[in-house]
Amino acid sequence: MNPSVLILGASSDIGMALAEKFAQNGYPLVLAARNSQRLAPLQSDLEIKYGTGCAILEFDITHTDTHQATWDSLREKPGITICVAGYMKDNEQVIKDTAETLKTIATNFTGPVAMLNIIAADYAKNGKGIIAGISSVAGLRGRQSNYIYGSAKAGLTAYLSGLRNRMYPHQVHVLTVLPGFMDTKMTAHLKLPKLLTAQPAAVADAIYRGIQKKKNIIYIKWFWKWIMFIIRHIPESIFKKKKL
Amino acid sequence: MKKQIANWGNYPRIESDEQTFSFTEELQTYVKKKEPFIARGYGRCYGDASLAPNTISTLRYNKVLSFDTEKGIFECQSGLTLDKILTIIVPKGWFLPVTPGTKFITIGGAVASDVHGKNHHVDGSFSAHVIDMDVIGTDGTLYTCSPTQHSDLFWATCGGMGLTGVISRIKFDLKKIETSYIKQKQLKAKNLEDILRLFEENSHYTYSVAWIDCLKKGKGFGRSILILGEHAKKEEIPAKYQGNPLKLPPQKQILFPFNLPSFVLNKLTVKAFNFLYYGKNLKREINNVVSYEPFFYPLDAIQLWNRGYGKKGFIQYQFVLPLESKAGLIEILHRISDKGIGSFLAVLKVFGRQDDLISFPREGYTLALDIPVRNGLFPFLDELDALVLKYGGRLYLSKDARMKPEILENSYPHLSAFKEIISKYNPQSAFSSLQSERLHITSGKSLI
Ligand SMILES: Cc1cc2nc3c(=O)[nH]c(=O)nc-3n(C[C@H](O)[C@H](O)[C@H](O)COP(=O)(O)OP(=O)(O)OC[C@H]3O[C@@H](n4cnc5c(N)ncnc54)[C@H](O)[C@@H]3O)c2cc1C
Ligand SMILES: NC(=O)c1ccc[n+]([C@@H]2O[C@H](COP(=O)([O-])OP(=O)(O)OC[C@H]3O[C@@H](n4cnc5c(N)ncnc54)[C@H](OP(=O)(O)O)[C@@H]3O)[C@@H](O)[C@H]2O)c1
Numbered sequence: 001m002n003p004s005v006l007i008l009g010a011s012s013d014i015g016m017a018l019a020e021k022f023a024q025n026g027y028p029l030v031l032a033a034r035n036s037q038r039l040a041p042l043q044s045d046l047e048i049k050y051g052t053g054c055a056i057l058e059f060d061i062t063h064t065d066t067h068q069a070t071w072d073s074l075r076e077k078p079g080i081t082i083c084v085a086g087y088m089k090d091n092e093q094v095i096k097d098t099a100e101t102l103k104t105i106a107t108n109f110t111g112p113v114a115m116l117n118i119i120a121a122d123y124a125k126n127g128k129g130i131i132a133g134i135s136s137v138a139g140l141r142g143r144q145s146n147y148i149y150g151s152a153k154a155g156l157t158a159y160l161s162g163l164r165n166r167m168y169p170h171q172v173h174v175l176t177v178l179p180g181f182m183d184t185k186m187t188a189h190l191k192l193p194k195l196l197t198a199q200p201a202a203v204a205d206a207i208y209r210g211i212q213k214k215k216n217i218i219y220i221k222w223f224w225k226w227i228m229f230i231i232r233h234i235p236e237s238i239f240k241k242k243k244l
Numbered sequence: 245m246k247k248q249i250a251n252w253g254n255y256p257r258i259e260s261d262e263q264t265f266s267f268t269e270e271l272q273t274y275v276k277k278k279e280p281f282i283a284r285g286y287g288r289c290y291g292d293a294s295l296a297p298n299t300i301s302t303l304r305y306n307k308v309l310s311f312d313t314e315k316g317i318f319e320c321q322s323g324l325t326l327d328k329i330l331t332i333i334v335p336k337g338w339f340l341p342v343t344p345g346t347k348f349i350t351i352g353g354a355v356a357s358d359v360h361g362k363n364h365h366v367d368g369s370f371s372a373h374v375i376d377m378d379v380i381g382t383d384g385t386l387y388t389c390s391p392t393q394h395s396d397l398f399w400a401t402c403g404g405m406g407l408t409g410v411i412s413r414i415k416f417d418l419k420k421i422e423t424s425y426i427k428q429k430q431l432k433a434k435n436l437e438d439i440l441r442l443f444e445e446n447s448h449y450t451y452s453v454a455w456i457d458c459l460k461k462g463k464g465f466g467r468s469i470l471i472l473g474e475h476a477k478k479e480e481i482p483a484k485y486q487g488n489p490l491k492l493p494p495q496k497q498i499l500f501p502f503n504l505p506s507f508v509l510n511k512l513t514v515k516a517f518n519f520l521y522y523g524k525n526l527k528r529e530i531n532n533v534v535s536y537e538p539f540f541y542p543l544d545a546i547q548l549w550n551r552g553y554g555k556k557g558f559i560q561y562q563f564v565l566p567l568e569s570k571a572g573l574i575e576i577l578h579r580i581s582d583k584g585i586g587s588f589l590a591v592l593k594v595f596g597r598q599d600d601l602i603s604f605p606r607e608g609y610t611l612a613l614d615i616p617v618r619n620g621l622f623p624f625l626d627e628l629d630a631l632v633l634k635y636g637g638r639l640y641l642s643k644d645a646r647m648k649p650e651i652l653e654n655s656y657p658h659l660s661a662f663k664e665i666i667s668k669y670n671p672q673s674a675f676s677s678l679q680s681e682r683l684h685i686t687s688g689k690s691l692i
Contacts, residue, residue: 013304016266038267041307041321048308049332188245188264 003079004028004053008061008115011035013184014134015084016042017200021208022080023050030078032059032070061085061111062103071118080211081119082132083112088149088186101148108152113159120163124170130211131167132175133160137219140178140228143244164216175210176217179203180224196221249299252550253290255557255617255645258678262299268412272384274300275410275674280686282677283406285350286325289357290560291645292678293405300410302352308332309413316418317375322352322411327544330536335490338418339475339536341373345591347541352411357642358403358603362451362473362540365596369605370416371402378413382674386412400665403603405641407680408669423489425476426451426539430530432521436466436574440609443470443594450474451539454592455517458613459581466577468592469520473539481533493537499547503555512552513589553616559645561625562612564595564605565637572635573609576628580613583624587614602662604640612643622646641679649684 005022007015010031019029023046031039036058043054059070061083071077087107094100116131123129138146139153157176164174181187181197198206198220210218219225234242250257262284265271274281281298302323309319313336318329326340327347333339344359353359355377360369367373376390379401387409389398401408431446433439439454446452449472456468478489485491543549550558565572580590590613598605615621629651632639638655639647653659663685673686680686 011267013266038269041309044309045307048311185266191245 002027004030004076005080005082006030006032006074006078006119008032008059008081008083008112009085010042011038012084012086012186013200014182014203017204018082018084018207019046019054020201021204023052023054025208026050026052027080028053028055030055030057030074032057034058034060061115062106064111064114067115067118071115071122077122077126079128080130080132081116082134082207083116084134085112086134086136086153086186088146091144091146091148094148104148105152105155108149109155109159112156116159116163120167120172123172124167127171129172130175130214131160131163131172132177132207132211134177134179134207135160137178137180137224137228141232141239145244173214175207175215177207177210177220178217178224178228179220180227182220196223249284249287249295250557251287251289251291251294253557253559253643253645254550254553254555255559256292256295256678257557258295258297260295260297260299262301264301264304266304268305268380268386271300271305271380271410271412272386275380275382276384280672280674280676282675282680283322283352283356283410285323285353285356286348288346288349288353289642290558291643292682293357293642293644294353295678296676302350302410305412306350310415311336313338316420317415318418319413319415320351321413322355323350325350326354331492333418334421334424334492334536337421337490339421341417341419342367342370343540345541346544348544351414351416355402355411355414356404356406357640358600358605359642360595360605362453362471362593364598364605365447365452365594366450367419368596368598369403369600369603371399371600371603373417374398374402375415375417377401377411377415379409379669380412381409381669382672387669396665397669399601400662400669403600403641404662404666405679406677407666407675407685409675419475421475421490422478423476423481423485424491424493424536425481425485425489425533426473426536427476427480428532428534428539429472430520431470431472432528433466433468433470435464436468436577439466439468439470439592440570440594446470446472447594452593455520456577456590456592456611457517457521457588458577458590459584459588461581465581466574467521469517471539476533485533491535493535497545497547500549500551503551505554510588513587517589553614556617558614558616559621559625560612560614560643561628562610562640562643563628563632563637564608564610564640565632565635566606566608567594569608569635569637572631572637573611575635576611576631579628579631585615585618585621585624589613601658601665602656604638604642606638608637610640612640644679647683649682652683652685 005027009015011033036056039056046054135157136153138150139157142150160176181192183197203220246261249260279298282296284294284299284301305321306323307321311318316338342361354370358369358371379387387394451473454468454470460467593610595605597607676686
């Protein structure tokens, strides 16, 4: 039997596409999100189409004091956890507003770390489990246009790589997902280059495959790896003068 | 996001700020915006009904809410497409109560155009099968309406082209089937008299439609092929299908690769028709069992076949004339064949009785044909409009991109009642399309 899949931040376009993909392949689901009653239509949809069980869980990734209780409330522990939650606002606004800065860091970094620590400890104890975290190529180098979000994702990427290392002897696998542009609510107001932008269903397919094949790090759309390779290797003395 | 959009006829093409939503609350927030907008489904109406400078796409709002497999009642959000619904209901022994000639439309679009199918003379149009639905009004209010609850809103929404509000949820009845196959009969008709007689003789068939040759003159004027069908019973399908009688047809599609000059497509349809007409041993009657896919959706096998009509796009001209106006049908067909600009093939069907507020179907003959956009086309269509009007008929809003407001005014008998309901539920013309502006149904001043 397939393990169930916990999706943290299931109300996002990526979260919903992942739910569809896993349900289609016969995995029961636990959908965790804020205002989780909004997910009732998705729940009925998946149950009717695929006949798989689907539970809904109220969850805020920045409310770290509730994380242990949230995990404990699950009677059967999901064997796969995918952390999708994230938060990105215009950098210019964020740097002027401490609350926004801290919210960006809490949603993309400290919140996921707090929750995944709890889940990883449980997985390690049982000697099995898979964790996938959605970070971003924005975390591979801080750029003036997006460095608060970028640095939070950099923290998450480093955390996931350390976690993978630490979990290896416990047969717990950790996947780092590095998307470039994705066509979601987060980017709905931006004019993204069509060729570089991934659709939610394609993202879900890629993450599903990454999990099946126990990949360590995947980029969403292969060329992002090379784009970022170049960006990462521009010498700092030149990079600091660039408008990126 | 701003982008170029057009509907199936590729005419007109405009820039629109198209937004999406996944949750009802997001839709309720969106409708309160200042500028007018129109709901947009899969964009398979042909003209400008779902075009406006601001559009809200329902395609991500597509969840199945309930499916009673015992009673055959289905409930979903408005952006779900018929092709998805079929994959869910057919394996459980149910079919759509009414389906248009393509399965790539949303259920919201099916209600907003009040679509008809090959079974109109038996089962009516889609609205006849709607149990109830939710419509989001201008201030974000959610109205649940049905033939008995907010019935004015219900009837103005069925066939109302999105002008009463955004349909969010729809609950409707399904049709029971034993197999996913259709028992099909094809009959050749020598001329127009012959085909109209055959329609009458075969009116007990659930499904009927004819392909008619619009260019043939003289004795063979109106030669056509009548296609009849019934959902096959289990014992009627070949033994090799018996093991899985509700099997879904394979989803094969080839893509029409680029825009073509329109004469190419015409040549292809000529060939296809002649193949059917003269092929198969010249038999007058052919009987066989086919999957529902080629029976209902023969054109869906070629993705984006509308590119066959070239960059400038095309108009699908569809009208209905009362049964007593056979002379009108003959006159219009003559005009089309004399002009020689129509597509070679047209679809002819006899509608059963219907008298709804604003829906297109009414008892009579309906003809639909594709005509590529070119100089001189619109004046010619104006002439045809005058004939349609003279014979007491009307045009289908879902196919229209160019009719004049006077034509609408004089051909839809309940138009003023419809407009009154619009002014009640959509007083500021918040829901407004290029079409509704052109036809003076709304007056959203800020539209182009
Ligand atoms: C190959 C082909 C064959 C066809 N055959 C037939 C046929 O046999 N019979 C027939 O009746 N039609 C037929 N049609 C027309 C088609 O069924 C209708 O135009 C249908 O409305 C298209 O639905 P859509 O989802 O593409 O909506 P769109 O084309 O995007 O919109 C159509 C109208 O519905 C409104 N609308 C869409 N969603 C909503 C919503 N949620 N709330 C409120 N308003 C909404 C729009 O504002 C617009 O006025 C055919 C079309 C094609 C391309
Ligand atoms: N879109 C891109 O181009 C892009 C590129 C690279 C990486 N990413 C990353 O990909 C992931 C998915 O993003 P997306 O594009 O689908 O964006 P999105 O629609 O904005 O999704 C973000 C998700 O995080 C949830 N969330 C935010 N704050 C939360 C909180 N405090 N507690 C719980 N959940 C919270 C949101 O829930 P609500 O619905 O409640 O707000 C939403 O489900 C994110 O981690 C994002 O950073 C996106």
